Amino acid sequence: MNAKGYSIALMFCASFAEAQGFAGLGTDAEGFAMPDAGYEFEFPTDHGPHPAYRIEWWYLTANLDGADGQTYGMQWTLFRSALAPTEGDGWSSPQIWFGHAALTTKTAHFAAERFARGGIGQAGVTAEPFEAWIDDWRLSGPSLSDVSLRAGGEEFGYDLTLKTDAPFVPQGENGYSVKAASGQASHYYSQPFYEVSGTLALPDGQVEVTGQGWLDREWSSELLARSQEGWDWFSLHLGGGARLMGFVLRDDAAGDYTSATWIAPDGTPTPYPDGAFTAEPLRAAEVAGRDIPVRWRLKLPGQALDVEVTAVNEQAWNPLAFPYWEGPVTVTGSHAGRGYLEMTGYE
Amino acid sequence: MLLSVETLTKTYPAEGGRLTVLDGISMSLDAGRTLALTGESGSGKSTLLHLIGGLDVPDAGRVMVDGTDIAALDDKGRAALRRGTVGVVFQQFNLIPSLDVSANIAFQARLAGRHDPAWDARLARALGLEDQLGKYPEELSGGQQQRVAIGRTLAARPRLILADEPTGNLDEATGDRVLDLFLQLVAETGAALLTVTHSGRLAARMDAQLVLSQGRVA
Amino acid sequence: MIRAGLSALLSHWLRRPFQLVTLVTGLALATALWSGVQAINAEARASYDQAAETLGEARYPQIVPDGADFPQADYVGLRRAGWPVTPVIEGRLRAGGQSVRLIGIDPLTAPADIAPDTVEVETDLAGFITPPGLLYANPETAPALSGLGLRVVPAASVAPGTAIGDIGIVQGLLGQPGRLTRLILTGDAPGTPLQDIASGLTRRAQAESNDIARLTDSFHLNLTAFGLLSFAVGLFIVHGAIGLAFEQRRPVFRTLRALGLPLRTLIGLLSLELVILALVSGGIGMALGYLIAAALLPDVAATLRGLYGADVSGQLSLRPAWWAAGMVIALLGTAIAAAGAFWRVARLPLLASAQPRAWSRGSAAGRLAQGAAAAALGLVALGLALVGSGLVAGFVLLGVLLIAAALALPLVLHGVLVLAAGAARGALPQWFWADTRQQLPGLSLALMALLLALAANIGVGTMVQSFRATFTGWLDQRLAAELYVRASDPAEAERLLAYLDGRVDAVLPIVSVDAVVMGAPAEIFGVADHATYRDNWPLLSALPDVWDRVARGEAVLVNEQLARREALAPGDPLPLPGGDTRTIGGVYSDYGNPLAQVLIGLDAFRARYPDAPELNFGLRLPAPDAPALQRALTDEAGIAPDQITDQQSLKRFSLGIFERTFAVTGALNVLTLAVAGFAILTSLLTLSTMRQPQLAPVWALGLTRASLARLEILRALFLALVTFIAAIPVGLLLAYVLLAVINVEAFGWRLPMQVFPGDWLWLGALSMLAALLAALWPARRLARTPPAELLKVFANER
Ligand SMILES: Nc1ncnc2c1ncn2[C@@H]1O[C@H](COP(=O)(O)OP(=O)(O)OP(=O)(O)O)[C@@H](O)[C@H]1O
Numbered sequence A: 001m002n003a004k005g006y007s008i009a010l011m012f013c014a015s016f017a018e019a020q021g022f023a024g025l026g027t028d029a030e031g032f033a034m035p036d037a038g039y040e041f042e043f044p045t046d047h048g049p050h051p052a053y054r055i056e057w058w059y060l061t062a063n064l065d066g067a068d069g070q071t072y073g074m075q076w077t078l079f080r081s082a083l084a085p086t087e088g089d090g091w092s093s094p095q096i097w098f099g100h101a102a103l104t105t106k107t108a109h110f111a112a113e114r115f116a117r118g119g120i121g122q123a124g125v126t127a128e129p130f131e132a133w134i135d136d137w138r139l140s141g142p143s144l145s146d147v148s149l150r151a152g153g154e155e156f157g158y159d160l161t162l163k164t165d166a167p168f169v170p171q172g173e174n175g176y177s178v179k180a181a182s183g184q185a186s187h188y189y190s191q192p193f194y195e196v197s198g199t200l201a202l203p204d205g206q207v208e209v210t211g212q213g214w215l216d217r218e219w220s221s222e223l224l225a226r227s228q229e230g231w232d233w234f235s236l237h238l239g240g241g242a243r244l245m246g247f248v249l250r251d252d253a254a255g256d257y258t259s260a261t262w263i264a265p266d267g268t269p270t271p272y273p274d275g276a277f278t279a280e281p282l283r284a285a286e287v288a289g290r291d292i293p294v295r296w297r298l299k300l301p302g303q304a305l306d307v308e309v310t311a312v313n314e315q316a317w318n319p320l321a322f323p324y325w326e327g328p329v330t331v332t333g334s335h336a337g338r339g340y341l342e343m344t345g346y347e
Numbered sequence B: 001m002l003l004s005v006e007t008l009t010k011t012y013p014a015e016g017g018r019l020t021v022l023d024g025i026s027m028s029l030d031a032g033r034t035l036a037l038t039g040e041s042g043s044g045k046s047t048l049l050h051l052i053g054g055l056d057v058p059d060a061g062r063v064m065v066d067g068t069d070i071a072a073l074d075d076k077g078r079a080a081l082r083r084g085t086v087g088v089v090f091q092q093f094n095l096i097p098s099l100d101v102s103a104n105i106a107f108q109a110r111l112a113g114r115h116d117p118a119w120d121a122r123l124a125r126a127l128g129l130e131d132q133l134g135k136y137p138e139e140l141s142g143g144q145q146q147r148v149a150i151g152r153t154l155a156a157r158p159r160l161i162l163a164d165e166p167t168g169n170l171d172e173a174t175g176d177r178v179l180d181l182f183l184q185l186v187a188e189t190g191a192a193l194l195t196v197t198h199s200g201r202l203a204a205r206m207d208a209q210l211v212l213s214q215g216r217v218a
Numbered sequence C: 001m002i003r004a005g006l007s008a009l010l011s012h013w014l015r016r017p018f019q020l021v022t023l024v025t026g027l028a029l030a031t032a033l034w035s036g037v038q039a040i041n042a043e044a045r046a047s048y049d050q051a052a053e054t055l056g057e058a059r060y061p062q063i064v065p066d067g068a069d070f071p072q073a074d075y076v077g078l079r080r081a082g083w084p085v086t087p088v089i090e091g092r093l094r095a096g097g098q099s100v101r102l103i104g105i106d107p108l109t110a111p112a113d114i115a116p117d118t119v120e121v122e123t124d125l126a127g128f129i130t131p132p133g134l135l136y137a138n139p140e141t142a143p144a145l146s147g148l149g150l151r152v153v154p155a156a157s158v159a160p161g162t163a164i165g166d167i168g169i170v171q172g173l174l175g176q177p178g179r180l181t182r183l184i185l186t187g188d189a190p191g192t193p194l195q196d197i198a199s200g201l202t203r204r205a206q207a208e209s210n211d212i213a214r215l216t217d218s219f220h221l222n223l224t225a226f227g228l229l230s231f232a233v234g235l236f237i238v239h240g241a242i243g244l245a246f247e248q249r250r251p252v253f254r255t256l257r258a259l260g261l262p263l264r265t266l267i268g269l270l271s272l273e274l275v276i277l278a279l280v281s282g283g284i285g286m287a288l289g290y291l292i293a294a295a296l297l298p299d300v301a302a303t304l305r306g307l308y309g310a311d312v313s314g315q316l317s318l319r320p321a322w323w324a325a326g327m328v329i330a331l332l333g334t335a336i337a338a339a340g341a342f343w344r345v346a347r348l349p350l351l352a353s354a355q356p357r358a359w360s361r362g363s364a365a366g367r368l369a370q371g372a373a374a375a376a377l378g379l380v381a382l383g384l385a386l387v388g389s390g391l392v393a394g395f396v397l398l399g400v401l402l403i404a405a406a407l408a409l410p411l412v413l414h415g416v417l418v419l420a421a422g423a424a425r426g427a428l429p430q431w432f433w434a435d436t437r438q439q440l441p442g443l444s445l446a447l448m449a450l451l452l453a454l455a456a457n458i459g460v461g462t463m464v465q466s467f468r469a470t471f472t473g474w475l476d477q478r479l480a481a482e483l484y485v486r487a488s489d490p491a492e493a494e495r496l497l498a499y500l501d502g503r504v505d506a507v508l509p510i511v512s513v514d515a516v517v518m519g520a521p522a523e524i525f526g527v528a529d530h531a532t533y534r535d536n537w538p539l540l541s542a543l544p545d546v547w548d549r550v551a552r553g554e555a556v557l558v559n560e561q562l563a564r565r566e567a568l569a570p571g572d573p574l575p576l577p578g579g580d581t582r583t584i585g586g587v588y589s590d591y592g593n594p595l596a597q598v599l600i601g602l603d604a605f606r607a608r609y610p611d612a613p614e615l616n617f618g619l620r621l622p623a624p625d626a627p628a629l630q631r632a633l634t635d636e637a638g639i640a641p642d643q644i645t646d647q648q649s650l651k652r653f654s655l656g657i658f659e660r661t662f663a664v665t666g667a668l669n670v671l672t673l674a675v676a677g678f679a680i681l682t683s684l685l686t687l688s689t690m691r692q693p694q695l696a697p698v699w700a701l702g703l704t705r706a707s708l709a710r711l712e713i714l715r716a717l718f719l720a721l722v723t724f725i726a727a728i729p730v731g732l733l734l735a736y737v738l739l740a741v742i743n744v745e746a747f748g749w750r751l752p753m754q755v756f757p758g759d760w761l762w763l764g765a766l767s768m769l770a771a772l773l774a775a776l777w778p779a780r781r782l783a784r785t786p787p788a789e790l791l792k793v794f795a796n797e798r
């Protein structure tokens, strides 16, 4: 589906813009629920949607090794964006859904997107048995710890199973992830321990793959502070089984805001406050007519981490209604490993 | 007295007033007599002829034809006069282009109700038109057309024949031949003839001559 | 040299301003009628395109149901199977006394290019998709929607008569929650077959989807044919005026050439002169054409809406392409009209008598050539009638017939005049006939124009009258129920039926669905087993016991349009949506409906389309009781007055549509006749200035000017009369072609031809009046010519 409405792009941006700037009471001016620092996750219920919040996503990435010896990266995301904090029946539902699917090789990057209205069954998420779908894209299984995924675009597709015994990992303070000094926050948990196997469909044919997957679950009504321009988000599988989530919310006015969580191989999280984690761009490449950092130096002194993160494919650009960079990376330095990098807000 | 003209005046509108073309002309002509009207070009000969023929109306003066004052006639009366009493032979022949020669010859006679096929046939023979009867005017030579015009006038047997340079468009030899014929036939019908001409030879053959100069009798 | 030459040439027009007026008027009229029609067509086409644009019908394949609509679960099913489809609901809503086409779209899945621009720029998605929602409407339509309780945004990019809203909002407005009327396929279909997911849906390619444009093609072809006819009639005038102007300037041409102007330069100068004149007249014509189009457009729009359900803007907009085309047609027309004159100039001998010859006696050879051409064209027409098919062939047949008739006219007139002259006694009658014959070549172009206009008038008039007579009778048969009631929803229908129980003789449900039958859009109706139909339904042909068979569901009835298009007859099988086949039990006439129609028994219909709502009913009761019941339905049963129609109003309404359909034709007819009248006037006037050499001798030989003038009038009347009489058979032939060929091709029905001699008398009187008026002026002028003027003919100095 290439013919996408210009209106959609505007609307998408608008909903992100609206998601900014309402500081921390229970509800904002339009009645959307606000994240609560004392909230305890409840699974599997929280795997399902939270329509009272403005935005929410099911964000899956995986670093894969092909039977052909090549490395691959895949991304599948289902976004929920609410125009009003209610769930309505039929077309009158104010819930809007978007799906992004992408597949990255060393030399190529494919991306596709879908749009759907809530309320009519074209897209949605159920917690148990777990199913998240939009059109013919579907992530489903008996539970979110045992799911299969099918999605694709005109030139690519994937059919994967993702399994894990590991627990879901709360990010930030027990799942309350602060995004700015002024208090914007979200509810955020991850599943960084998926074992992935399955098949990729590429223009040249099918490839059997295995690898590691990472799911982020996040919902909020106020993601960014007004002056924040974008983010750089790292999710890394490190040697020895540990995981690192770290992000930088770039802000020229108020100063960048960083956050990180060190996840031990057994899933125990250690959250780090603003400033503990640093990310320094080392080299930029021209991507889609703009300069985008494709090599980074990350430091987390608390874990004696000092690594360089390099894009597997510098051109991992998602040219969608809301365009951004999202692709697999390799990690070298004090720790070795691989992972995914998402970068938004580069004009 | 078949024709008498008394102090006839005719003017035409012209730049800065009126142009007097005929200025108090008086003349007369008896039945069966012939009269030549001469004068320099523009002296008013044709105008006088037209007034006598009931084709136009004078500004002042009288034209009496056979006892009727033409000036007093209305359009209809003048038409009747043209039909019945007067016959005009034009310099430009003025045949009716849509009718053939025999129909042209017979036309006025039939309008006047005096059509006599035998007389027509005689005229045609005399005028040398027997072989042209089925032709249309545009198929005839100038001399032939003039003979048809003469035939048309004579066929109607008018009491007064007016001819405006009847041979002016013809070469001299043809003109003479046609004229001889014309005069001979006029004599035969006993009509009075008033003919406008530049030719002294022709004028000499008339009973009398009248010379016009600048709208007056010289 | 060129300037001197040009000024010598142009001075002619100053000396003969009337000729200039004739030329300019003729060309302006020709251009005006043609471009007026074109402006109407362009406006209508633009509206269709805009309407099609609204749903991307021209660019995207569509997925349509067999019936009227389908559940949106089918849409979700298709999406979840990977089909790139976007949902559409389309329906009509009566609002503000107007029927508005409502279109609901889903802005999330709709491709950017199907919704009008304004809709995209709007970023208030929440306001658009969540109740109460908002509608984008054509500015002409927006006011009618103001009472719906939601925001209406006027948007010029929305097609006329149309409003666009969110799919959910429009479902609510149309009272069809959860239903869709079609899907637009925006990308490549996946492997899963359509039938596996949604069995009631079929895919239609984009090209065949623009039903409106296809349906209305015939209507526009009709208009175009009329425009062309008017244009041709106008060209007769132009041809006459140019020919005369060239003839009268022969001495000038000759002198210019003798003075050393090369032929090429002369022709170049003349062309330049004509181009200037063509551009000026074309400009005037375009302005006139715009006025004509603006005056006719509302009627055309009403016709198109009534007959085809096509919404056309009543507002004329100026299109550059239209201007350009109009000027080109003016130049082209001038070129055609002047070709002969140019040819003669090119062959003009340097020394020749300067006598004007164009208006002299027509040669027998020329007449013969014309007669031969007419005969040849007649043969072509015969061939076309025998082997040709299709609408275009029909119109070519019409054109060839008309040209053949026009070419034959001088021959006929000549013959009549020869006979008359032969029978004439007396010098004057003989001269009269001979002279008339001589004038014929000068008048024959104008008379041909008159013949064309009269024949077209008789032909179209006969067709319209035949249609009216047949249509009225047909309406009487077809609209048999005394009252027609429409319920707004199933609940109201139930209440209505309960109320009617025992109060009427019969309640006849009128149910229908839109479907695709034999590859084209069609309506399927369910018909109750009732005497109303058995007694009245206008069957053209049928099997025995057809109504019993239909009631049992074995046989179906089809309308004439479908039967003709697919060459179906009673006894043939008809494949129905869903894959089964029924025998055609009969064919009925169904005038005024552009669509194919199938009638099936009510029980069979209900079994086939259980979801189709039964909201419309015909009520049978003694006619005198109808007004009381109508009142009672409103007062006691709570049915809104506008939901009840009595038979008379419905007939009036139907006849109203019919009358409007032909209002435009009628107007063009009158205009064409007026142009022909003008052609005669100008011909007579130009002739009258050249008639003096022919009339002066006759006058000199004893006729009054008044009687000559009377004869001139008599001549014009006589020629008009003969032309009129000649036009009758041509017109009848035309009517036959219109009824038996054009109508069948264009509308799919054939009407019995009926002849209305009373109308001819009118037309005859009218054409005589036109000739009288046209002759009066030159005749008056002749009667008042001063003798001195006529004498100039005899003047020696001539
Ligand atoms: N209709 C008219 N309007 C104005 N002036 C006229 C008209 N007819 C004749 N004239 C003028 O009247 C005068 C006399 O003209 P007329 O034709 O009688 O002369 P004419 O003696 O016949 O000359 P010609 O021998 O050349 O034929 C001329 O000066 C002429 O210009």
Ligand SMILES: [Mg+2]
Residues within 6 Å of the ligand: B045, B046, B047, C796
């Ligand atoms: Mg003279």
